Each structure stands twice: as structure tokens, then as C-alpha cells.
Amino acid sequence: MRRRDYVMAVGSSVGGLGMGTRTQSISLERGCPVGDATTVRPGQDVVFEAAATPGVEPTTAEWTVDGPGAADLAPAAPFWSYTYRTGNPAAHGRFEESGIYEVSVTADGATLSWQVTVTDDAPPAPSVEVTCEPGPDATVTPNESIEVTATAADDHGNFHRLVWQEGRNATYLERVDLSGSTATVTYATTGGDAIWFVGGYPMIAWVVCRDGRTRAVRTDGPSVEALRDVSITGTNDPVHAGEDLVVDAEVAVEGDSTYHAFVEATVELIVGHDPTRVDSETVEVFAGESEPVSLEFTTATVRNTQTFPARLETRHAAAETDVTVIGTEDDGQGHLAVTGLETNAPVTGGDRLEVTVTLANTGEGPASREVELVVGHDPTTVDSRSVTVGAGETTAVTMGYDTYPVENDDEFPVRVRTGDDSASRSVLVSGRDGGDGGDEAQFAVSITGTKAPVSGGDFLAVTATVENVGGTAGSGDVELVVGHSPTVVDTRRVGLEPGETATVRLGYDTYPVANDDTFPVSVRSPHTSDTRTVTVYGTD
Template identity: 35%
Template structure:
């Protein structure tokens, strides 16, 4: 569905499948039939009208009036310029009717009311209805960061943190984020949760790689009404640069795991005032401190009381426009500059998953261990899932010097009523990699 600019609005933008909250009573929608075979389709429930940013949720019925079982390919289509936003395969036994639910997509937080068609197609039949999305007013500017009333101009490759104050999130509910109209994510995983608890803000980070003009939107959704915010950015070669780290103390990359140490960064910014440094400890995924900094050059420090052997210190250096630079100059002793123990330089990577899966199906995570060292290594590898981490699979992998070994870890997902997205991590003693996966809600 092509984008259309209406003033500063962006109606009829792309919609993507997303997870949502519970849906209330849904009206019945009249079916439009063009059946040419024994398969017919009805839209029987849909939660229109709704507010921009809400999750649109439909339920359909497939009827097989023939004498043989069928597997029906169902396309979920949105917009006056039709765009397929979801696909589903559903088996329907001969002479029966089955329900297909959790047909969902996340709507865009439009500023003015918008109406557009949604359609389900099987190739043999089609059902269509119109959806109305009410416009959403901007939230109070005091709840969002950086300042949305100015257009940011940054250089290609710059990462910006967008934040919503915890007070608004607690009032309104859940944040959903969009870049140029495309639904990107709801923040999940241990770091957004930790940041929200420690700093008091929901965060979304995005790296702007290419030149041009961008819009970043957030919808904060709640049962009693939604709020929204929008930032306009320009990416150009003459844009502002993120902060830089000029020096570290101690200068060595190794820290003692069982000693108290003060670590320090000398930081600077070419034009925009500095704001803060967020000190993270990896693996345990905690914020050690947040240091205030100011001016165009400053020094930030924090005292740490040791740490685990798989931990590194990561510092986010942030300026007043929420442009930031992340550095990880230290790790705890016994590990080389890549965070690897001894002579074996080991790193783990998630290569692929079979996400999305239907709740109850087996999630497969294919990963690899690369050993760039000069001796063979053996590592215990675990699959950890969820915001409240749980280990669900493990295996031992031996990797010859200079080689890479691939392997697959699995987890039987839970049958869920609604779509659920959650993080999965493949972890070794000194390395880890993370992806977000989705389990679709089960069909009745």
C-alpha cells in the first residue's frame, strides 16, 4: 500500500502483522462472495472502528462444501492499493466449516480519521469490509524525548534514542514504533525493560544509514484512548555527529573480576551539548549508573565492584538530541579484547530461525560457533528465551581451530491465544547473540 502524504500526516501507510491486547465484543460483517469452487469465506468478526495505533483483529470462517479435504491458502489484504500483509494456510475438512482467528495488523497512528478496505482472499472466494481508524492527538511534548518541535539533522550512520516518559506509558499502556509509516516494533527484551525500570523511560533506538528525510512515530495505546508523537529527521553529510570517546581510564581493556575499580571516559561533542552516560554490564543486563555530563567536553566515571567473567562494560554516551555512541572498552580479566578466553577466540551467531511459528509448534534456532584461535575449543551452548530468561535447550559443541560449526537448538512454544513476540538468546561462556521471534495465536 503506497504512502500518501496529507499535510504533515501519513495516511494509508503500510501495516504489518503485530501482537496486541485483548479485543472486546466484535460486530458481524456482511460477506461478499465470488465463490467459484467448494471453498467459501466469511468475515464474521472485526473490531472496527478503532483508534490509530490499535491492533485490528479479524475472525473469518472457511467453509468446505465439497467431498474432499482442502488446504486453503488465505491472503490478508489491506488498502485501496492492495497490499498483502499476512498469509495463512488452513486445512478444512470436507463438509465442515472452520474458524480462522487472530488475523491482525497494527494500524498507523494517523492524525485525521481514515477509512480503507481490508480483504481476505482464498483464490476461490473473497470477503471484504471497510475499516475506520480514528485520528490520534499528539501527547504532551514534556513526555517525549528528544525535542520533537525541532527537525534533527544528523549524519548517515547516526543512532538516535527515542523515549517516552514512564508517566505517560503507565497512563496509556503500550508503545508501538514506526519509521516512515512502517510498523517496526514494540520494545521487548531485557535491556528495554531494565532501561524503563532504571531510567523511567520507554526507549526505541534506530540507526539512520542513508540520506533523506525520515518520520519516526510512536503510538501509546490504552483501553481509554491513545496518544501519539512524531519526530522529523533529516540525514545529510553535513548533519550533526554523535558524541565521541576521547580517552578511557584504565587504559587496559581488562578489569579485575573481584576488585573495586573506578572506570572513566573522556567524551566530547562537536556541536550539541552532552547530556549523560548510561553504564551497562552485559550478560547480567543491568544498568550500573547514569552519569550526568554537560558542555561539549566532559568526563564521566563510575565505581564498580567487580563482575562476572562473561561480562563487559558498555557505555552509552548521549547528547541533548539523544544521538548516542556505544562503546565497550572493558571486560573482566581472563578474556582477550574480543571477550574470548585464552587462545581460542570464540563467537556465537544466530544464523536463522523458523519464526514465525504457530503457538504449540517447535521453534528452531540455527546458530554457529566460530573459532578463530589456534587450538580446538569445546563449549556448552544454551538456548535462553523470554524477558524472564529461561534455559530451554543446550548442547556441547567442539570446534577445531580456524573452523565454524553450525547447530540447531529447539523449543516447543506454548499455545497462545494471541500473537506473542519474545527474545531468544544463544549463549556460550564468553559470547551471546539475540533475536526476537514470534509465535502466532492458535486457531480454534
């Protein structure tokens, strides 16, 4: 008989149980194999585990093997942090020669043994297939989901558990109890938490049977790259035709626990209703931090004043704002701003949708403009008016069109633009299958005022009117949504009778930005929304 002693030694990089000085004796029970005897094939992988009460530290457990032939049993393997996390001594290995062996573990004076018969007649190891979604050819960001799925079968119907192990530091992640002859188990995580995939290491599934038979199968996962975010912090608009338009931004790199280094981020400036790329800049940003960047282009020498979108894009994010270029014929003259926008929405599909705006000439001379009504997610001009407004004067303009007789409810934006300015809001066209809103509550919202402009860090308040234009009483959430990447910052629950109107006040503490920031704020109900543009002054 040959006896082998094995002492467990585990690296200190894994967090311990922190047992301290023991004041009570320990008890050990068989965790795997669950019986005191088992049968395995030569060269077959076997797992041993003792359930310890209270739990033990890895260095207190000693494993021994007595038997006629060669045996390779590694204490603490395959899960180097398993005993630290569970308090249960564990070992893994194989027996190369047939015969009868005794495997023992001793911890704090308590001893537990198994008799192991090694023979070619023993059951085979279970079968396991492991896949990852997204797969090894994909690339994800830290916030994106990753799922690893193990599908296993055991002809003897003797499943006990599945243990997930990350393949970078052989770290134990999770244990799932099993039973029967088939099993499918999924481990869900994110790119930022799956640091083993970042390092190019696999994920491993250990499927263990009640008699200790086990099989380990691994899979590679997707590449993980840092998330490049971008936000516009300000522009120098309005600019005169032919001058340089500058867009200032912050580029942030989000890497969670994944990255501790500089990451390259490329930002592109795209302008116009027919989008054109006019500038790009590449900066190095340390993970978890942000860097300022400025992009610019020389505007065309246009005769009439134009307002158009300026958009910044990274490979993962985008931010957009409207900018104005003052035409050569309008330089020092009129400027037609949109100071109000109202609609008769909701309407039933096929009925006429009307939009009324108040136009104010904030310039020093008369302003003659073509005012357009643009509707839809794929913007289409459906009506226009030629107007002339004297300096310091205002006028109201109503435009509209006959909506399409849709079968289902349709919500989409409507925008009025003058060439100098624009305003938009969402409207609802009720489908004919859903009625005209007369049989249910329908909340129409309209912004009546804002506290803007405010200084960065101050409270920005928005006041709105909510009216139930439906036929029955109801309640719903009214939300304040801010930013070019819309974020809900405040919510009020409103209950109204048919025809009843309520005033709601919403707001939030603005961020103490360094530079002036102009962005949209919207108040929206489940049925409509209204939008205004506000400015937050920078601390500089």
C-alpha cells in the first residue's frame, strides 16, 4: 500500500473566510461523492468535497490517498477559491491504475474518508457542451450582456451540481444544484464584469455527478472594449456665414473593472440636414475619466440664415444640438425665433392635425422667412408659410395637414422651423381600431414655462399643463426628460376627470458644467409630449 499526503496551499489573492481562532470542534460530511464508496474509470476526472461545519480555511485541510497504483489528486483544484468562498475542503484528480483506494481529508482534527474502486466497468464521464453568446468573434462594451450556457447529459441520471469557473485565475464563480440525467444552465454577466474574457481566458463549466465523476468544458467569449461616450458642452453659435463654427465636447471612457489604462477615442463632427462629416479628433482618455475636445469647420457663405443639426459621434455614442449660421443678407437684421408651439392633438387618423406657433423677431431689422411644418421620424415637410415680421414684433402662424387614416395609434414628432430657430413636440394620431380617445383617458401636455437659464448646479424647474382630452377618468405618469441622450429626471403621477386640467411642476439639480450647455427638455405623458430648449451657464 502506498500513502500520499497532500497539503492545500492557496494564493492570498482571493478573499478569505476570516475564521479567526476556533472555539468549537469541526464536523465533516460527505458533499461529493455523496456516499462513502464510489466507482470510477482509470484516468477519469473525479471531484471530492467535504461539507465542513463551521467552514475551514484552505490551509487547515490535509488530503491523503492510499492505494495500489498511481494517483494524481490536487488539493483545492480545480477551484482555487472554492474553499475560501464555501468553507468546504475540495480536491480534484484521477486514478491511473485499477484497484481500490482510500481518499481522506482531515481538518482541525476531524477526518472523512471515501473508498474508491477504479475499474474499466465504471460509468463514463457525463457529456457537456458549453457555448457563449455573443461568441468569440464578437466585440461588446462593458455594459452589454454576456450569457454562457452549459448543456449536459449523464446516461446514469446521477447529476449533482454544476460549478462555473473563470479561466484567468481559476476563480470559483457560482454553483448550481442539478438532478436527473439532463441539464441546461446559463451564467449571465456583462462585459465589464467578465474580466477573464478581457484577458483572453475562457469560461469553464464543471459538471459533477453524485458519485464524483466530473467533466470540465471551456468556451472562449467575446472581446470587450471600453465604451466611448460623448456629450456636447457648448458651441460658439450663432456665427456669421464664412466663419468657423466650433463645437466643444467631453469624451468619457467607461471601462468598469475592465480597464486601467489609456484608451483611444475618435470623435467625428457631422453637420446638416443632409449629414456631412466635416471634422474628427482622436484623444487618449484614461478609463473612468473624461477629456475635453473641440471640433470645427468653416461655414459656407450663405445668403440666408440657416439653422441645422450638429452631431458628434464616437463608435458607441452620439450627441446632437442645433446651430445657427447668420446669412450675409440677414447679418445685423431680423432673427425669427419660435417662442411657442401648440397642436390640436390627439386627433383620429384621417383628421386634420393643426399646429400653431408664435414667432418673435428678436433681431434689429425685419425678418422675411419661409416657415415650414415638418413631421415624422423620417422628417417630411407637409406645409409652409411665407411670413414677414418687423423688428421686436410677434405673429402667430397656423399650419397643418390631413393625417393618414392609420389603423393603430401612431406617435411622432412635429417640428416648425424658420431657418433661424425651430421647436418640436410629439403628437398622437389615434388609430381607427383604437377609437378617437373618447372611450379612454388621454393626457395632452404643454410646457407653460421654465426657470432657464440657470447656473450649473442650480435647480431647473419646468411647469406644464396636463389636460385629460379623453372620455373617461384616468391617471398616468408625467415625466421630465432632459438632454440630447434623453434621461428621465423627474416624474409626477396625475389623475384627471374628462376635460379636467392640472398644472405640474417638475425639475432637477443641474450638473455644474464648466461651459455653457444648451439642450432640450421635454415633458411627456403616455400620449403626447412638449419640448423646449434651455441653457445652463457654465461655472467658468
